[in-house]
Amino acid sequence: MSVLDHKIDFAVILSVRNANPNGDPLNGNRPRQTYEGLGEISDVCLKRKIRNRLQDMGEAILVQSDERRDDGYRSIKERVDANADVQEYAKGKKQNNELYAQAACKTWVDVRSFGQVFAFSGGADASSGVSVGVRGPVSIHTALSVEPIAITSTQITKSVNSVTGKDPNKKGSDTMGMKHRVDFGVYVVYGSINTQLAEKTGFTKDDAEKIKQALISLFENDTSSARPDGSMEVHNLFWWKHQSKLGQYSSAKVHRSLKIKLKDDVVEGKSIDDYTWTIEPLEGLEPQRYVGL
Amino acid sequence: MRNQIEFEVSGKYALFTDPLTKIGGEKFSYQVPTYQALKGIVESIYWKPTIIWYIHEVRIMNVIQTESKGIRPIEYNGGNTLAYYTYLKDVKYRVRAYFDFNPHREDLVYDRNENKHHNIAKRSVQAGGRRDIFLGTRECQGYVEPCDFNEGKGFYDEVPEVDFGHMVHGISYPDETGRPERETRLWPVKMERGIIRFIRPEACELTRKTGEGVAKIFGSENMESVDQLHEELFAEGEKA
Numbered sequence: 419m420s421v422l423d424h425k426i427d428f429a430v431i432l433s434v435r436n437a438n439p440n441g442d443p444l445n446g447n448r449p450r451q452t453y454e455g456l457g458e459i460s461d462v463c464l465k466r467k468i469r470n471r472l473q474d475m476g477e478a479i480l481v482q483s484d485e486r487r488d489d490g491y492r493s494i495k496e497r498v499d500a501n502a503d504v505q506e507y508a509k510g511k512k513q514n515n516e517l518y519a520q521a522a523c524k525t526w527v528d529v530r531s532f533g534q535v536f537a538f539s540g541g542a543d544a545s546s547g548v549s550v551g552v553r554g555p556v557s558i559h560t561a562l563s564v565e566p567i568a569i570t571s572t573q574i575t576k577s578v579n580s581v582t583g584k585d586p587n588k589k590g591s592d593t594m595g596m597k598h599r600v601d602f603g604v605y606v607v608y609g610s611i612n613t614q615l616a617e618k619t620g621f622t623k624d625d626a627e628k629i630k631q632a633l634i635s636l637f638e639n640d641t642s643s644a645r646p647d648g649s650m651e652v653h654n655l656f657w658w659k660h661q662s663k664l665g666q667y668s669s670a671k672v673h674r675s676l677k678i679k680l681k682d683d684v685v686e687g688k689s690i691d692d693y694t695w696t697i698e699p700l701e702g703l704e705p706q707r708y709v710g711l
Numbered sequence: 712m713r714n715q716i717e718f719e720v721s722g723k724y725a726l727f728t729d730p731l732t733k734i735g736g737e738k739f740s741y742q743v744p745t746y747q748a749l750k751g752i753v754e755s756i757y758w759k760p761t762i763i764w765y766i767h768e769v770r771i772m773n774v775i776q777t778e779s780k781g782i783r784p785i786e787y788n789g790g791n792t793l794a795y796y797t798y799l800k801d802v803k804y805r806v807r808a809y810f811d812f813n814p815h816r817e818d819l820v821y822d823r824n825e826n827k828h829h830n831i832a833k834r835s836v837q838a839g840g841r842r843d844i845f846l847g848t849r850e851c852q853g854y855v856e857p858c859d860f861n862e863g864k865g866f867y868d869e870v871p872e873v874d875f876g877h878m879v880h881g882i883s884y885p886d887e888t889g890r891p892e893r894e895t896r897l898w899p900v901k902m903e904r905g906i907i908r909f910i911r912p913e914a915c916e917l918t919r920k921t922g923e924g925v926a927k928i929f930g931s932e933n934m935e936s937v938d939q940l941h942e943e944l945f946a947e948g949e950k951a
Binding site for chain 1: 721723724778780781782783785786787788789790793794795800834835837838839840841842843844845849850852854855856943944
C-alpha cells in the first residue's frame with residue numbers, strides 16, 4: 419500500500435446529550451470547561467477513542483487501554499520490550515534509533531498515526547540519546563463546543579456499604595457521590611494529516627481510510643455510565659482531500675471554511691436542529707461529507 | 712533582511728514551558744514564546760539540513776492571559792499521575808525569520824541555492840507549513856498564515872517596555888555549533904512596544920552544557936535536494 423501523498427484536513431461535528439464527554443480529573447470529574455464556559459474534549463481523549471476504534475478493527479495498538487487490552491502486557495514498556503522486531507535495534511551491536519523507530523511504526527498503527535516517545539535509559543556513547551521520539555502525521559485539535567454548556571450536577575447515593583463497618587446499620591461516607599452531565603452541547607473537532615510526516619512514519623492511504631472510519635464511528639463500543647448509548651453522536655465528518663503534498667490551502671483556511679452557529683431565532687441550543695452549518699467553498703477543494711454512524 | 716519570511720501564527724492555546732516548572736511535573740508556560748519554540752515553528756513550515764533559521768523578531772498581538780487545565784499524564788511504566796498545566800490562551804504572534812546556510816554542513820554545499828530555498832519557504836508559508844504547526848507543545852495546535860508584520864493593532868503597541876527577566880533562549884545542537892555537545896542558552900528578555908527583538912544564538916552570554924551528542928549525517932540518500940523539491944512544488948502549478 420502506498421504512502422499518503424496528499425494532505426488531508428478533517429472536521430467532525432458531534433453532539434452530547436445528558437452525558438459527560440470528558441471529565442476533568444482535577445475538578446471532581448466535572449465535564450471539562452474553558453474559562454469562557456465552553457465545553458471541551460481534550461485531544462488525548464479523542465485519540466484514545468480513535469485508538470479503541472482501530473483496535474476494534476483488529477489493528478495492533480501500542481497504547482492500549484488497560485481494561486480492554488488484547489494481550490497480556492500491563493504497560494507500554496512491557497509491550498515494547500516484548501516485541502522482537504523492535505527490540506532488535508534497542509541494545510547492543512545493532513543499536514539504531516532510526517531503525518528502532520521504523521520498526522515501531524511498522525508494528526503499531528497508533529505510533530504511525532500519532533507518534534510516540536520511547537523513553538530509554540541512556541546508552542554508553544554520546545550518539546545514543548536518552549529516548550526515541552516519533553512525530554506522527556495525524557494532529558488533532560482540542561474539541562470545543564460552539565456555545566457555552568450548561569452542566570447539571572446530581573448527588574447520588576449507593577444503597578449498600580462497600581465494607582461492613584462496626585455498626586452494620588450505619589451508612590458509610592462512601593455511599594455518597596456526584597455525577598455531572600452536559601445537558602446539550604455541539605462540539606467541533608478539527609484535525610489534519612500531514613504528508614511529510616506520513617513519509618517518515620510510513621503512514622499509508624489505507625491508514626488514512628481507517629482513521630476516517632474510526633472518526634465516523636467514534637463512539638461505538640465507548641459506552642459507559644457517564645456516556646450511555648445514544649448520548650454521544652457524530653453528526654457529520656468533513657474530509658478535505660488536497661490534490662498535493664503541500665496542500666492547496668493552509669489548514670487555517672480550510673478549518674475556517676466550516677461555519678457553525680446557532681440558528682438566528684434560537685436563544686439556547688437544545689438539539690442539533692437548533693444549529694446550522696455551512697461550508698464556504700474553496701476553489702478546487704471540495705470536502706467529502708459523511709454522516710456519522 | 713535577506714532571505715526573510717514573515718508570518719502570523721495563532722492558536723487557542725500555547726504552552727512554552729518554563730523548565731523550572733517542569734521538574735515538579737506541573738508545566739507552567741512562559742508569558743512569551745522562546746526563540747527555540749519559534750524556531751521550531753519555522754522549521755515546521757520548512758527546513759532542510761542545509762540551512763539554519765534565525766528568528767529576527769516577534770510581535771505579540773494579543774493580550775497575555777493564562778488558563779489552567781487538569782491533565783492526567785500516563786506513565787511509561789504504567790499508572791498515571793494528575794497535574795495542572797497552565798497554558799497561554801488565545802495567542803497571536805507575528806514573526807520575522809530569515810535563514811542562512813549552515814557553515815558546518817560542508818557536505819551539503821551542492822544544495823546551497825538561496826533563491827530556491829527562499830521560494831520554497833515563501834510557498835510553504837502560503838500553504839500553512841509543510842508539517843503541522845504547534846505552539847510549544849503538540850496539543851496546542853495552531854495555524855500559520857502569511858501577513859504583513861507591521862499591519863494591524865497589537866495589544867502592546869503603546870506599551871514602551873515590559874521586562875520578562877531571564878528566559879530560555881534556546882538549545883544549541885551539535886549540527887549548528889559544530890561542537891559535540893548540547894548547550895542551553897539564557898538571555899534577558901525585553902518587549903518594546905509589543906516587539907521582542909531576539910539576539911543571535913551565538914551572542915547569548917549565559918550558556919550551560921547540558922549533554923552530549925553528535926550531528927546526524929545527511930546526504931543524497933536520506934534527503935531530497937532543493938532542486939528536486941523546487942521542481943515538485945512549482946511544476947505542479949498548484950494554487951498558492
